Amino acid sequence: xxxxxxxxxxxPLVPIWQELVIGSIAFALLCFVLLKFVMPxxxxxxxxxxxxxxxxxxxxxxxxxxxxxxxEQYRAQLAEVRTEAARIRDDARADAESIRTEILAKAREExxxxxxxxxESLAVERQTIxxxxxxxxxxxxxxxxxRIVGESLADEARRKGTVERFLTDxxxxxxx
Amino acid sequence: MSGQxxxxxxxxxxxxxxxxxxxxxxxxxxTKFTLMIWLAVGLLIIFFMATYRNPKLVPSKGQWxxxxxxxxxxxxxxxxxMGKDGIRFAxxxxxxxxxIAVTNLFGVTPGLxxxxxxxxxxxxxxxxxxxxxxxxxxxxKQGLGRYLKQSLIIPGVPWPMHVLLIPIEFLQNxxxxxxxxxxxxxxxxxxxxxxxxVFTVGGFVMLASDNIFIQVTSVFSxxxxxxxxxxxxxxxxxxxxxxxxxxxxxxxxxxxxxH
Numbered sequence: 001x002x003x004x005x006x007x008x009x010x011x012p013l014v015p016i017w018q019e020l021v022i023g024s025i026a027f028a029l030l031c032f033v034l035l036k037f038v039m040p041x042x043x044x045x046x047x048x049x050x051x052x053x054x055x056x057x058x059x060x061x062x063x064x065x066x067x068x069x070x071x072e073q074y075r076a077q078l079a080e081v082r083t084e085a086a087r088i089r090d091d092a093r094a095d096a097e098s099i100r101t102e103i104l105a106k107a108r109e110e111x112x113x114x115x116x117x118x119x120e121s122l123a124v125e126r127q128t129i130x131x132x133x134x135x136x137x138x139x140x141x142x143x144x145x146x147r148i149v150g151e152s153l154a155d156e157a158r159r160k161g162t163v164e165r166f167l168t169d170x171x172x173x174x175x176x
Numbered sequence: 177m178s179g180q181x182x183x184x185x186x187x188x189x190x191x192x193x194x195x196x197x198x199x200x201x202x203x204x205x206x207t208k209f210t211l212m213i214w215l216a217v218g219l220l221i222i223f224f225m226a227t228y229r230n231p232k233l234v235p236s237k238g239q240w241x242x243x244x245x246x247x248x249x250x251x252x253x254x255x256x257x258m259g260k261d262g263i264r265f266a267x268x269x270x271x272x273x274x275x276i277a278v279t280n281l282f283g284v285t286p287g288l289x290x291x292x293x294x295x296x297x298x299x300x301x302x303x304x305x306x307x308x309x310x311x312x313x314x315x316x317k318q319g320l321g322r323y324l325k326q327s328l329i330i331p332g333v334p335w336p337m338h339v340l341l342i343p344i345e346f347l348q349n350x351x352x353x354x355x356x357x358x359x360x361x362x363x364x365x366x367x368x369x370x371x372x373x374v375f376t377v378g379g380f381v382m383l384a385s386d387n388i389f390i391q392v393t394s395v396f397s398x399x400x401x402x403x404x405x406x407x408x409x410x411x412x413x414x415x416x417x418x419x420x421x422x423x424x425x426x427x428x429x430x431x432x433x434x435h
Contacts, residue, residue, distance in 0.1 A: 010197045012296065012366060013359075018204040019297035023213055027301060030217045031271050038224040039267030042246045045231045052233055 280412030314430030375401035
């Protein structure tokens with residue numbers, strides 16, 4: 001520190017005009033450089049950051065919403081598919097049941113038909129056989145009797161009636 | 177200087193206004209004070225150019241520091257005082273804040289030890305810029321007549337009161353504002369330097385005393401000087417903040433529609 005130059009004691013509230021000039025120029029230079037080259041970028045960066053943060057949040061929210069919507073959609077679809085599957089299963093079960101009964105009914109009918117046909121043919125056969133047998137047995141018996149008796153009785157209608165009656169009696173006795 | 181006690185080591189005692197006017201280095205244009213102003217301008221340009229040469233969305237440490245200062249001024253001063261309109265003034269406020277803060281901090285910077293703002297010329301330059309700014313903006317926004325009416329006439333007051341109020345409002349808005357703006361900054365820096373001088377130089381003066389008791393007491397003087405140096409850091413930043421806040425407030429009232 002030095003003692004001020006002798007004589008002129010400067011009043012502190014009186015500005016030194018050279019300092020006013022230097023201060024103005026220096027501060028103007030500072031303002032020019034910083035306001036032109038630095039501060040606009042700083043504000044731009046500030047905005048960019050705000051955008052980035054808010055934009056990021058917004059994007060995250062949108063993604064979340066979309067995910068929720070998709071989840072909801074998938075759930076709905078899943079439920080739909082489940083009911084559809086259940087319906088198909090029920091349908092299939094019902095179909096199978098109806099097919100089974102149908103086939104069963106058809107089979108029963110067929111078997112009934114076959115049995116009926118069998119019975120019928122059997123009855124016809126039997127009758128045919130009975131008829132043939134009756135004729136044959138009658139012939140045989142008459143032959144036999146005529147051989148035993150030694151004379152032919154074949155032409156006599158009276159005797160024929162006797163054989164017929166005898167056979168009928170036999171048949172009814174057998175059927176009983 | 178009569179009655180001045182020049183102690184050992186050639187320290188001037190008591191501190192006086194003369195301590196604020198060291199001899200010129202090379203004429204009135206190149207002095208310690210003008211060099212400090214250039215130094216502040218250079219430091220700030222280098223700092224901002226270096227930290228903001230290649231700004232990234234995710235900032236580096238330097239960029240983050242520069243942005244913190246800008247963010248402080250933008251959100252805590254410009255937007256607080258002026259609302260959304262204030263943001264376009266934030267760049268200038270940031271430059272102003274940094275310039276005042278750096279020049280104020282020179283007061284506690286080793287090797288410099290005095291703030292340029294303890295010479296009233298520099299606060300005057302800054303206050304005049306603020307003054308011109310808020311007058312110009314007020315007139316441009318509202319027109320001369322409406323701006324004067326808004327600045328001078330308080331609505332809802334009985335008319336005889338205006339005889340008193342108009343001069344008061346005139347004094348308040350057009351004279352006191354710029355003067356107090358400049359003087360507040362100057363006086364704080366001036367007083368701060370004086371306090372540091374008192375305790376530091378006073379300590380040395382006491383140490384050079386013949387009395388052992390006074391020599392021991394000098395410890396308290398040095399402690400006080402250290403304490404006041406920290407206090408000066410606070411004052412330096414606070415005064416920068418106050419200057420910019422008031423500037424924002426004045427421009428804000430020029431932009432506002434009501435009284």
